[in-house]
């Protein structure tokens with residue numbers, strides 16, 4: 180197997196030739212070293228990268244080992260096979276590539292974007308029978324929910340989940356909902372408003388989106404979280420926001436809600452780890468979830484960037500902790516960050532706080548600007564990293580042989596209610 184660009188970066192870091200170190204030696208292992216062998220019931224971990232120390236729930240989908248011939252194939256041979264399968268499948272296939280995918284995958288994507296944009300774009304390709312989503316599990320679910328009934332969505336590596344999405348599961352959310360129902364009842368003190376309104380981030384399982392759909396709640400993305408929370412407060416006295424506490428807190432602060440009016444709900448503790456008085460005071464109940472990629476950024480990195488590069492513009496993702504967002508010049512979604520870089524005049528120095536694959540790509544695409552990742556350590560999203568060209572070649576050649584491998588199919592009832600929550604979001608201008 181020949182090496183990939185990320186492999187080369189990792190190798191350079193090891194020999195001290197790159198400015199960055201790697202966050203884990205496991206990145207030197209082949210991607211499939213964590214795939215499940217026959218009979219294996221649980222994943223040992225998410226894989227190498229930022230979330231590898233997060234606890235992977237037992238229900239996390241497993242990826243069985245793909246045939247040895249794909250694992251052993253030279254990169255040039257994989258490339259030839261992927262291109263040939265794409266050509267043979269023509270309009271019947273669309274490959275979606277999330278911005279956090281490695282370059283070795285992005286080069287095959289027909290469409291690039293963040294999770295929601297990609298799902299919408301997939302829905303606008305009705306001729307595509309097969310939607311191959313090079314991203315993570317909740318994204319493939321959203322594509323299945325938003326695409327046509329004859330379209331089939333494929334995730335090349337089923338173990339490409341999302342550690343943040345996995346931090347909130349339906350059982351725990353239902354327990355929390357019952358407790359909040361007992362505390363706040365079903366009748367609001369404020370006429371016409373629901374005592375608690377659920378809001379889920381796009382980065383959540385389909386059954387949680389469906390839960391929001393059924394409970395008069397809504398979905399948000401990192402681009403529209405502010406507008407969605409305003410919508411929610413027009414209809415609810417308080418909001419239960421999951422799974423990302425940081426996006427919820429950052430958005431709450433933007434809306435003028437104080438930190439004292441936001442509490443964390445830890446599903447392992449009675450009352451989520453709060454007193455009754457704290458819950459009664461809360462405007463937003465934030466689920467105890469986070470993105471391990473964005474949680475790596477800190478204020479010291481920003482201070483160093485400002486010291487090393489006076490005049491640097493610091494742009495971070497709102498999944499970063501509040502103090503990081505407040506120390507940065509701007510915070511915005513992945514699409515916002517890309518547009519900020521594109522619109523910046525030549526010579527601008529930008530320090531970016533988001534996933535390293537996207538930052539490296541922006542660096543390569545904008546040689547007239549100085550762009551660097553705030554985190555000096557090379558630490559990709561563990562689960563995005565699970566998608567490697569070998570899996571893509573495997574699923575595409577499966578399609579040529581009439582086999583749909585790794586299909587992600589959402590239960591019709593779940594899909595129905597999840598679509599309601601998504602439609603509410605889309606109706607907000």
Ligand code: SF4
Pocket residue numbers: 230279315340341342343344382470471472473534560561562563
């Ligand atoms: S970057 Fe964070 S939120 Fe996105 S897929 Fe990876 S773990 Fe999940």
